[in-house]
Structure formats: C-alpha cells, structure tokens
Amino acid sequence: MNDNETKRLSRLTAILIQLQTKRLLTASELADKFSVSTRTIYRDIRALEQAGVPVLTEDGKGYTLMEGYSVPPVMFTEAQANALIMAEQLVLKNKDTSFIKDYIEAIEKIKSVLRYSIKDKANLLSERTRFDQNINRERNSNNLSDLQFALTNFCLTKIEYSNEQNENTTRLIEPFALLSTENWLLVAYCRLRKEFRFFRLDRIQKMEVLTDKFEPHKMTLQEYFDKYH
CATH class of the missing domain: 2.30.30 (SH3 type barrels.)
Known part of the structure; x- marks a missing residue:
C-alpha cells in the first residue's frame, strides 16, 4: 500500500465515522475538511457505497446514512485492520489538529467493534510501527x-x-x-x-x-x- 492509498483509506474511514455522527454532510463540507476536491469526495462516497455502506443522498441537502446503520463487527479483516493502523500513524503526522482528533476518535470507534483477537493484534502493530517526518517518498515493497x-x-x-x-x-x-x-x-x-x-x-x-x-x-x-x- 503506497502513501496515497493509505491516506485515502484514512479519509474513507473518517468520512464513514462523520456520517455516523452527523445527520447531514455536504460534499463541499467534506472537501474542505479533508483538503481535497469535491470530485474526490464524490469518488469516496461511491467507494463507500460499493463497499456496502448505505449512503443516502438528499437532493440539495447532502449525504446521510440509512437510519440504524452502524459499522458491523465483522466489517474489517485482520489485514484491513492492520492497514488502518498504518493509516493512523500517517495521520498523526498531519498538521491539522482537528483532522487528527477526528481520525483518532474514528480509529477508537473502529477498534471498539473489532473482534478481540484482531484488536489485540492491531494494538500491538500500532506499538511496533514508527514513521519519521519524511512521509512523501516512495517506498517500494510487496511484503x-x-x-x-x-x-x-x-x-x-x-x-x-x-x-x-x-x-x-x-x-x-x-x-x-x-x-x-x-x-x-x-x-x-x-x-x-x-x-x-x-x-x-x-x-x-x-x-x-x-x-x-x-x-x-x-x-x-x-x-x-x-x-x-
């Protein structure tokens, strides 16, 4: 997973949590929050929909989640949970303190619904992973x-x-x-x-x-x- 993919995964996760905690969100609000274009937000919403998240569009108002929907405990595999932990480490290098706060809260909510065995492994990986400040260089690895x-x-x-x-x-x-x-x-x-x-x-x-x-x-x-x- 390269840095762009990791950042996108972190953004998708944060958007999902934002949708769970707020009644309505517009594409422009999300674009401003994550410093991306509205077109990127449209693609993110489509990706969430393709992953089975019931995002509803209210014309002229914004996006909302189907009432009663929550992140199911089996939504993340061990590999996906590990990828989220990597994303967390990247987000901690972000200069936007509000974004860091929102994402950390999102990660904590996600960890709360992980199966105990995966949660323990995710926490271990978080403790055993370090990023330096130079996060934009390409790093080639398939392993x-x-x-x-x-x-x-x-x-x-x-x-x-x-x-x-x-x-x-x-x-x-x-x-x-x-x-x-x-x-x-x-x-x-x-x-x-x-x-x-x-x-x-x-x-x-x-x-x-x-x-x-x-x-x-x-x-x-x-x-x-x-x-x-």
Missing part, C-alpha cells in the same frame, strides 16, 4: 502486509536477502517492528546472526511466512531503541 501478519501472529519468517554488496543469504527471522524512513525497514531477530538486525524491505528477494511460531519478545519498541541504539 508489508505479510510482514504485519507475521509480526502480530509471531510467525517465524524465511527470507532471501540481498545486502548492499548484492550478496544473497537465506535467513530465518523473528519480525519485531516496522520503521518507515527513506525506505521501509524491518527490525527482526536474525537466527543466522543471533542478534537483532535491520532489513530493508526492498532488498527482500523472496519471503515465506512459516507456520512455526517464535516466543514473543517482551520489550517495547522504545525499550529496543534504548537498549540497542
């Missing part, structure tokens, strides 16, 4: 969703990794945290080197999430930084 799953389910992961000298090695790793800098970085315990290492996601040539589990690491991400850096 992010699988690594989120491995991290929150404590699955041993096998990777073929190419280092800066283009030397390839096969590693068994225990995913611990995800960092967004100039590139996506995975912090993981490497069983080959017997220590924690950084792995650039764009240098992972092949990856397989195994069924074997590893013992969860008890420290927090901040404790990791304090201990190793």
Whole structure:
C-alpha cells in the first residue's frame, strides 16, 4: 500500500465515522475538511457505497446514512485492520489538529467493534510501527502486509536477502517492528546472526511466512531503541 492509498483509506474511514455522527454532510463540507476536491469526495462516497455502506443522498441537502446503520463487527479483516493502523500513524503526522482528533476518535470507534483477537493484534502493530517526518517518498515493497501478519501472529519468517554488496543469504527471522524512513525497514531477530538486525524491505528477494511460531519478545519498541541504539 503506497502513501496515497493509505491516506485515502484514512479519509474513507473518517468520512464513514462523520456520517455516523452527523445527520447531514455536504460534499463541499467534506472537501474542505479533508483538503481535497469535491470530485474526490464524490469518488469516496461511491467507494463507500460499493463497499456496502448505505449512503443516502438528499437532493440539495447532502449525504446521510440509512437510519440504524452502524459499522458491523465483522466489517474489517485482520489485514484491513492492520492497514488502518498504518493509516493512523500517517495521520498523526498531519498538521491539522482537528483532522487528527477526528481520525483518532474514528480509529477508537473502529477498534471498539473489532473482534478481540484482531484488536489485540492491531494494538500491538500500532506499538511496533514508527514513521519519521519524511512521509512523501516512495517506498517500494510487496511484503508489508505479510510482514504485519507475521509480526502480530509471531510467525517465524524465511527470507532471501540481498545486502548492499548484492550478496544473497537465506535467513530465518523473528519480525519485531516496522520503521518507515527513506525506505521501509524491518527490525527482526536474525537466527543466522543471533542478534537483532535491520532489513530493508526492498532488498527482500523472496519471503515465506512459516507456520512455526517464535516466543514473543517482551520489550517495547522504545525499550529496543534504548537498549540497542
């Protein structure tokens, strides 16, 4: 998921919560709130409708939700919940404090309807993910969703990794945290080197999430930084 897709997911979520908490919303109100065009809002509303959200249009007045509709507990899969957590981290970098407040409230409402197992995993992922201030650079990776799953389910992961000298090695790793800098970085315990290492996601040539589990690491991400850096 690239930054534009992540931002759109965060906006769709916030729009959904706004529709749940207000009687009527116009496209221009939503466009101003999220600093996008009304055409973008029209596309967002269509996307919500296609996802099964009963958005009603009252001519000349705006959008509203069908009476009695609420976000169902089974609406989000584990992967979708993980994507929302990533979106949350991006939103926290936004300069608009009102938008941050609205989105955090939206995320909390969504977390409240997640199944307990998914909620626990989503909270863990939130604690183990860091973004720096430079959020606009392109980061190429096809493995992010699988690594989120491995991290929150404590699955041993096998990777073929190419280092800066283009030397390839096969590693068994225990995913611990995800960092967004100039590139996506995975912090993981490497069983080959017997220590924690950084792995650039764009240098992972092949990856397989195994069924074997590893013992969860008890420290927090901040404790990791304090201990190793």
